[in-house]
Amino acid sequence: MRLDNINLNDYVTIINVFGDTSIKRRLLDLGFIPGEEVKCVLISPFKDPKAYQVHGNVIALRNIDAHNIEVQNEVN
Secondary structure: OEHHHOOOOOEEEEEEEOOOHHHHHHHHHOOOOOOOEEEEEEEOOOOOOEEEEEOOEEEEEOHHHHOOEEEEEOOO
């Protein structure tokens, strides 16, 4: 599953980050690294962008960028 497909208040764990070198580096620098837990905390009225809480920060990503992040559902 990709990060842009999660719903509001869902928790997921990052598996991998894809994309060309520049977007991959930017996402990694923002804290979207494999093993990190991410929560979707806000969805804009037009569904793009969405805001995610990762490593104690809230970061807004466009869906086209969030699609570069592969995630799995958290098991509670």
